[in-house]
Amino acid sequence: MIIVEFRLDHPILKKALNQVPEMEITWERSDAVDDSQVRTLVWAEGGDFKTFEDALDDDPTVAPPSRVIEVGDRRLYQIDLVGEGLRTSIYPLVVEEGGVIQNLTASHDGWEFRASFPDRTSFVRFHDFCREHEIGFDFTRMYDEHETGDGAGYGLTERQRETLVGAVDCGYFEIPRECSLAELGEHLGISETATSERVRRAVNMLIVQTVHSGTSEP
Known part of the structure; x- marks a missing residue:
């Protein structure tokens, strides 16, 4: 098992996050409801929620979201991917390759991942998908799941x-x-x-x- 850290310039929520640069997103979970629907739960914090929710309604990669809960200065949203967001969703591929998303955050700078893959070959297939769909990919590091090294572990x-x-x-x-x-x-x-x-x-x-x-x- 390998751990890979990378950043994607992904279209999902890009328009909404650009409207509220201070907002930070923390992924909670995703579910492939069926072959044509991916539903995701994300936490949002750090920015103006009214502006962000207005921007979500105008973002072409997601259907109008529903607010699930508010805890302190954080809000949990349920969003369904549509259009380009659904077409370029990497979640079904990660599951298909036997990968696990361990940590995922996003801002106007992009989506920052830490994920595990069974081996390098499965990760290469994932990387090829990103390249084929013109998703900007910025590789950070790769290491064995048992490696501690300089602290990345x-x-x-x-x-x-x-x-x-x-x-x-x-x-x-x-x-x-x-x-x-x-x-x-x-x-x-x-x-x-x-x-x-x-x-x-x-x-x-x-x-x-x-x-x-x-x-x-x-």
Whole structure:
């Protein structure tokens, strides 16, 4: 089993996310309802929800979504892929190849993946699908699932690593703290709320991967 980290310039939700650059999406799950329908649950946070929901209604890759639940500053949406979103959905292929999406986030910069594949051959077929459908592909790294190496094996996404490094550099973890969440967010170019969520998820992932045997939250 191999773990692959990569970023896709995927058309799904691209228009909506470009309208609200501060918004961050965290994938919860997808289901291939039938041969012509893929239904997805995603968490949204960090941006203006009214503007985002208006943009979702105008996004050609998804049907008008339904809001499932609101928890604090996060909202969970159920969306059905349509048009180009359905045609270029990578989820059915990942399942067909025996892959598992371990972590998936998105913003106006693209979709950032960490996924496992049975072997390199299955991943090559996945990569070929992206190329054939003209989905921009930015490869980050590949490693064995048991490899820890320089820390990539701890399961952090690129943004989570960037956030923790920034937090250490600015003194966020010092006692007393030398910078606030707002100052850290300004350094990262995101809102204070989004910064808080990134720090929380990153620290949670480190704990799960190092000193706790449970599973991480999405």
